[in-house]
Amino acid sequence: MEMLVGIEDNDEGKLEESGIDRSSSALSSPKQIANPVVYKLVRVEGDGRLVPATDDELIEVEDFLEFDQIEMGFDADTGLHEGCSSIERSSSEKLQLECLEDTAEADQGKLNARLQEIIPSSAPSLNNSHSDQSQNIGGCSRPSEGQMESGSSTSAVYSTLKPDFSMIKGEICLDKLSIRELHELFKVTFGRETTVKDKQWLKRRIAMSLTNSCNVAATTFIVKDNKLVKKCEEGSDGNVDAVLFKDIAAGEEDINCKDSSCAEGTGNEDNQVVSGKTLRSHEVEHDLCWENRQIEQRAAKRIRKPTRRYIEELSESESRDHNPRLLSSNRSMELEHVSPNPYNGPTKNDFSEGRTPVTRFDSLGGSSIYIPCVSRIRRCRPRKNIMPLMNDMMSSQKFRQSGGMVEVANSSNKVFGEHDSQEDEGRDEVLKSRSLPAKFQQRFTFEQKDEQSPTLDRIELRQESRLRKADLSSNSSDDNIVTVPTSKGGMRRKHHRAWTLAEVVKLVEGVSRCGAGRWSEIKRLSFASYSYRTSVDLKDKWRNLLKASSAQAASDEGMNSRKHGTVPIPEPILVRVRELAGKNSQVPASFSSSKLTACTGVADDDDRSEYL
DNA sequence: CTTAGGG
DNA sequence: CCCTAAG
Structure with missing residues (x-):
């Protein structure tokens, strides 16, 4: 009985x-x-x-x-x-x-x-x-x-x-x-x-x-x-x-x-249905309480339905907060599945693939390797990271669509490894960008319009292939990202990223489109995919290009191609740079105002003439 | 924040 | 590339 x-x-x-x-x-x-x-x-x-x-x-x-x-x-x-x-x-x-x-x-x-x-x-x-x-x-x-x-x-x-x-x-x-x-x-x-x-x-x-x-x-x-x-x-x-x-x-x-x-009983049920998390979290809390009191720990996990009271509390204070505490303090099996906010999970996932890990490492002070990536990311000016990200995505897609450039770039990347990182970043960014579909799409279209003309791409490809050798050497060395201690106490990553021909071309194009000085614009439009290139970088590069172009012009022959050590910039590009420089100096204002339309038209023509 | 310039 | 001043 x-x-x-x-x-x-x-x-x-x-x-x-x-x-x-x-x-x-x-x-x-x-x-x-x-x-x-x-x-x-x-x-x-x-x-x-x-x-x-x-x-x-x-x-x-x-x-x-x-x-x-x-x-x-x-x-x-x-x-x-x-x-x-x-x-x-x-x-x-x-x-x-x-x-x-x-x-x-x-x-x-x-x-x-x-x-x-x-x-x-x-x-x-x-x-x-x-x-x-x-x-x-x-x-x-x-x-x-x-x-x-x-x-x-x-x-x-x-x-x-x-x-x-x-x-x-x-x-x-x-x-x-x-x-x-x-x-x-x-x-x-x-x-x-x-x-x-x-x-x-x-x-x-x-x-x-x-x-x-x-x-x-x-x-x-x-x-x-x-x-x-x-x-x-x-x-x-x-x-x-x-x-x-x-x-x-x-x-x-x-x-x-x-x-x-x-x-709670009553309410709990509802609550449970509504959000298992909350309930569990509450449960956990309760459990903790008990445990604390009695110090008795039963392995058994408790599943507790949240009471109304709890629910209220949660709503007020945020269930999430509670959850974490609970989890940390009371680790019960149940909690695991329940507690973790869905939020976290997804986030993790998203990031996991891409950059996030890197970032984490950085925060942790993890390996220097990762840090560089982070720094790069950080560097991207735009808090609007989204934009860049989107751009990156766009660009990548675009590239894929277009074919040539992208492929070349990829291959070069593989070879150099440098690009790999770029790609990774791009991916990460892409991941991040997910959140902004609308923008992304807009961006995407925009990008497509703006993107370089196919011709240009091809040219770039060719050049790129040519350059690869040089880049290779430079890139390999460049890739390394070195952390340098700053006076401030912060570690600064100095990553030297060699400019690829593609980047240069983009830069030139961007300048032609937007005019020199509008680096942020150019950055957004043409370098969305290159998170590590900041507007400042563009500016600097452009400065260098101008110097190079002038020098080249002076010497007449492209020194670039010949010298391994130096960046092999194809003549056409230099020429173009020169032209742009002249234009810019002459009529910067017009470019600025007209920007895309006017500039593009003009620039394109010029560019084409140059390349073709 | 973005530019511009110097280092 | 970095850093800083200036708008």
């Missing part, structure tokens, strides 16, 4: 107090179970029927309970627990009552319904319902496990009602107990009467007492060797049975640390 401890929602006697009408609400929704819980000791017959416990049995149980109680009891009542206890105590009864209503509302509907079905009246009903109950019971005892797996969160339907409250096969399912029963059990356990109507609270208390643990995740307990072992809760699920069990579990969860939160 097993004794089941169940909570019966049915007891309407308590309803009076709660003032909730179960019949109406209860059936419809579990949430509405506000009723008081009565504990009744029931004996489970071999056939699964529930029979009211005899005095003797009660006594036995009492002893049992008392025993545990002695050990743990004070926790529950004494209020030794810090936060929880105080809360419980001070507010417990009143709050609980209040809570009960709320809570009851939520869960109880189901419970009531089920109870009614299964157990019309607390004791008698049990008997009647035994068939179902028996199964349930079985479920409770063992099923609880299943429940846990399934996950109670979804529906914390208390409805579970089944006869579980009593011990079955060594298990005690508090969930099933009625308030009266719970009260009784409470009395037995703690040796005092309680006016608390909150089933959850009662269950929790009892459970705590029984388990000598603060962690009372589940209402169902397994009694082993006179010891109660909590059953896990968890499961929620789809099966009916599972649901029942789940409900139970849920109820218990609610019970956890916060008495005050008792009301």
